[in-house]
Amino acid sequence: MTETQPVEMWFDPLCPWAWITSRWLMEVEAVRDIEVTWSQMSLSVLNDGRDLPEDYRDLMDRGWGPVRVIAAARTAHGDEVTKPLYDAIGTRLHLEQEEDMRAATAAALAEVGLPAELIEAADTDAHDDFLRESHQRAIDLVGDDVGTPVISVDGVAFFGPVVTPGPKGEAAGRLFDGCVLVAGTEGFFELKRTRSRGPIFD
Known part of the structure; x- marks a missing residue:
């Protein structure tokens, strides 16, 4: 019998690639014997204090809302709400192309059955310490020149994969095997090529 591999993925609901x-x-x-833990990182935390183009700065400012609400929900209701809330927010932002992040987050809370007042966390820094600590755990594993997603498999961590569309079935498993193989190779740092297409949600 093989042991289940612990996998942790850090996400920001704002990021289409994540x-x-x-x-x-x-x-x-x-298709693989893995158990995933879903954790938060934040592009708003990553870019805090950086000199950014005005449109991207606006996006980062608005991006605090969803990650703060997820952090508040997790604190109040446990780890088990993290993934369903991420799914509900992400569906609205990426599949339904909802541009109003607050509206998307409020609707997601209702869908998952969480208290509507959790949306108030979007406007405060009450959960920022937790959010920054979770974010920093990912950065400590892979370095500070990456964004989201970050994945850790049995202590082997990497940024990505950045892929579109996402492989299905056994093809998904083969990509996973390859990512773990290269990331676990001593001295391996990077594979990269220019993206030639935008996110494909299917």
Whole structure:
């Protein structure tokens, strides 16, 4: 018998690439013996204090809302609400193309059956210490020149994969095997090529 591999993925619900990676990792769960823990990182935390173009700064400012609400929900209701709330927010932002993050987050709370007043966490820094600590755990594993997603498998961590569309079935499993293989190779740091297409949600 093989042991179940612990896998941890850090996500920001704002990121379309992390969304695709999370859907791929769900495919991997069906074909490989893994158990995924879903954790938060934040592009708003990552870019806090950086000099950014005005439109991206606006996005980062608005991006605090969803991650703060997820952090508040987790604190009040336990780890088990993290993934369903991420799924509900991500569906609205990426599949339904909802541009109003607050509206998407409020609707997601209702869908998951969480108290509507949790939306108030979007406007405060009450859970920022937790959020920053969770974010920093990911950065400590892979370095500070990456974003989201970050995945750790049995202590082997990497940024990505950035892939679109996400592979399904055994193809998803083979990609997982390859990512773990290269990331676990001593001295291996990078594979990269220019993205030639945008996110494909299917």
